[in-house]
Amino acid sequence: RKIVEIAGINLDDISMEQAVERIYEFISSAENHSVFTPNAEIMMEGITDKNMKALLNGADMLVADGAGVVLASKLLGREVTEKVSGFDLVKNLLKAASQRPVKFYLFGGKPGIAEKANANIICDYPGAEVVGTRSGYFTSDDEASIIEDINSSGAEVLLVCLGAPKQELWITANKHRLKVKASLGVGGTMDVLAG
Ligand code: UDP
Structure with missing residues (x-):
């Protein structure tokens, strides 16, 4: 992992292409890996709040979402390769799935939104298979069944x-x-x- 440190936060110095490649490496490995894409606001919180800093630094891949983060890295003289926003990363991964199929689970958004996203993925990204969806509004009582649904989906x-x-x-x-x-x-x- 090539790291660029910004005020105590360890960002991956990685291009979009490399970020997609790393996710494929994660897919072929045995364990779950966390990937976070903090925007400038969350980066600022990470700089000032030590719990947020630990949360971000606990990621297996941490990429800069937003020109502001890239600019900050430049000003500090520790430039990250390029902006890798969460949405762009997902889009590139969905595209790459046409060559190397990936099974996705979509978790989040208001009721019905993940299903709509799935319908668009079916049309736009052959090779990307959505094996489950779940809205992002839930109580702690729902957690066990959400995790069971994700785990049994084969995502x-x-x-x-x-x-x-x-x-x-x-x-x-x-x-x-x-x-x-x-x-x-x-x-x-x-x-x-x-x-
Ligand atoms: N969201 C969710 N559950 C929640 C809160 C938010 O699924 O308890 C979803 C929300 O519907 C939206 C997404 O999270 O699709 C991003 O929310 P927001 O724009 O507030 O967060 P940001 O992108 O600014 O981090």
């Missing part, structure tokens, strides 16, 4: 769109209970895919 990549930092906290808390190989905290991506 390799889990998209978690609960907003930040809820999604990062959820992924971190459940990392070792999830049988997927990569869990991506990708915020509003579900709404864009559904749009």
